[in-house]
Amino acid sequence: MSTTAAVTHDDRSAVRSLLRLWPYVRPVRARLFTAACVAVVASCLSLVIPLVLKWMVDGPVAERDTGGVWLGALYLLLLGLAEAVLFGFRRWLVARPLAGVEAAMRADLFRHLQRLPVAFHDRWASGQLLSRGTTDLMLLRMFLAFPLTFLFVNGVTILVGAGILLAQEWTLGLMLLAPVAPLVFVVARFEGRYSTVARTAQDQVGDLTTVVEESVLGIRIVKGFGRHRSQAAAFRALAGRLRGTELVKARLLGGIWATIMIIPELAIGAALVAGTMQVADGTLSAGTLVAFLSTALALRWPVDAMGFLLAMSQEAATATDRYFEVLDAAEEADGEERPFSRPGRGGAAAGGLRFEGVEFRFPDASADAAPVLRGIDLHIRPGETMALVGGTGSGKTTLTALVPRLYEVTGGRITLDGRDITAMPREELRRLVSMAFEEPTLFSASVGENVRMGDEDAGDEEVRRALDVAQAGFVESLPQGARTQVGEQGLSLSGGQRQRLALARAVVGRPRFLVLDDPLSALDVHTEALVEAALRRVLEHTTALVVAHRPSTVLLADRVALLSGGRIAAVGTHHELLRDNAEYAWLMSGDHAEERAR
Secondary structure (H helix, E strand, O other): OOOOOOOOOOHHHHHHHHHOOHHHHHHHHHHHHHHHHHHHHHHHHHHHHHHHHHHHHHHHHOOOOHHHHHHHHHHHHHHHHHHHHHHHHHHHHHHHHHHHHHHHHHHHHHHHHHHOOHHHHHHOOHHHHHHHHOHHHHHHHHHHHOHHHHHHHHHHHHHHHHHHHHHHOHHHHHHHHOOHHHHHHHHHHHHHHHHHHHHHHHHHHHHHHHHHHHHHHOHHHHHHOOOHHHHHHHHHHHHHHHHHHHHHHHHHHHHHHHHHHHHHHHHHHHHHHHHHHHHHHOOOOHHHHHHHHHHHHHOHHHHHHHHHHHHHHHHHHHHHHHHHHHHOOOOOOOOOOOOOOOOOOOHHHHOOEEEEEEEEOOOOOOOOOOOOEEEEEEEEOOOOEEEEEEOOOOOHHHHHHHOOOOOOOOEEEEEEOOEEHHHOOHHHHHHHEEEEOOOOOOOOOEHHHHHHOOOOOOOHHHHHHHHHHOOOHHHHHOOOHHHOEOOHHHOOOOHHHHHHHHHHHHHOOOOOEEEEEOOOOOOOHHHHHHHHHHHHHHHOOOEEEEEOOOHHHHOOOOEEEEEEOOEEEEEEOHHHHHHHOHHHHHHHOHHHHHHHHO
16 A cells, blocks of 8 residues: 655644644653753853853953853853753753653554554555554654754753843844744745655655565565566566655755845854943953853754754655554454343354355455455355355455454444354454465464464474374474474465464364365375374364365365355255256356466
8 A cells, every 4th residue: 555645734733743642752751851851951051151261261261260260161161061961961861751652652653553443454564564664663762862852952051141131232242133033934834845745755665665675575576577676676666656756855954944044143153243332342241251252152953953853754754654653554343242141043053153144255355346256145064165166356255354344344243152252352252263365374483482472371292283284294204303493484384384384273172163275275185185184183163264266175065155256056966066067066056267377
């Protein structure tokens, strides 16, 4: 999903965005406030230095008092050391708590991503999610550590400095404060434009991350088809757009820096000329002029830094918006515990896995789009294995995904032993239902850890049993057996080996309900026969729905359901459907297999 649309912000919206960080900042607010106070004291110490200079020029220097000059130098040294120590102390105060804030936000984001529905992940590119969990959170930590504090510190310093300037010589002070109004106007215009460009740049980073991730994960496809040049071209195009956006940011930042620096410099120059004339006239002491100009120069950094700090604040505001775009997405609604009840049919017929008038359309489908599944009525009796057969695109995988509530039904209901699955807590539902997907996904972990994802409490004996059922004897020949790391996506293994480990993961917990989506498609004929023989023993003790394409897989089932056009077209035994249903006979025929191969 590309999210490179620009989002504009005014000052109030940026503030509202940043205020959403308060729940994370609240636990460390005492240290942050203490750090800000320490920084204010340190910053204001720099404004004491001009007053010491005034005393030195009008006193010891004018009176040629060498001892007084050395004393003034000692005061300046002590003030400088105190300022350095206080700023170092401020840094120490914020480092640990802000690292904790970033870690907490990252943990919340990851936890939330695990609880979001599959439909959310279907819409969002993984690179966009990665950039929100890395780049955006780094920007937020930097904002809390530096701009947040120094916007306050510099503001207080500028106010104190302005008071000192007016107290020393109010006419010169007004000359220096005259540029404030045009600076506020320029900064306000800058913030609006910069926030738009900053959002675009951060979204483009997410798009670029997606391309890199897809190219790395699909490196075998890229190399196998010789598409490295096209991938590199796509990367260069996105990188070029990001470069252009960053250059726009640099131009905006350069413009605001130049404006913020030039206008105050002109004011200081005018004040210098006016002050020199007053000293020449004898209406102003040299020490006062030195102190006045030293104070003005001491305020240059707080004033000059405002553009930089505001730019970082705008980037932090857009990073906050991007972070909460994900965190605001609704999690999977969990079922509430309800008293056990059976549907009206009652008796033993209510047991097992039942689909009653089930209808489904994808969440992002238009309201007038035809449902992918409609009017699904199907009953898999307790202990029964049912094969689900249908042409490509008929909705078999979608139907199986409804059982563990990877997607939510949009009509009708599904029950397990008479309990509506929408009334069951997901944790309980997914303990009862185990799945093996057509595309086996393994994690960067050991073989044993991948198998135990089906049952985290499984011991070594249960893992060995599951591997035996899946005919995964190849594990014993791996360098460290079941402790061997399989690498990212398990790509160090063959497709058949990955599929057998995925099957072992599905059966390790001896689930009451088993949903298998074409679990043997990547196996050779001999291995398939061995797996089927072992799997038949497992299926005797569970209620199973098995998506099948091969007659050999269908023969594992007690009955077969034919899915056609989003509906259950027929239910019966394999031999009954071969005899009575032309579509099923065609699907199971060699001619159909040859057509699929073509």
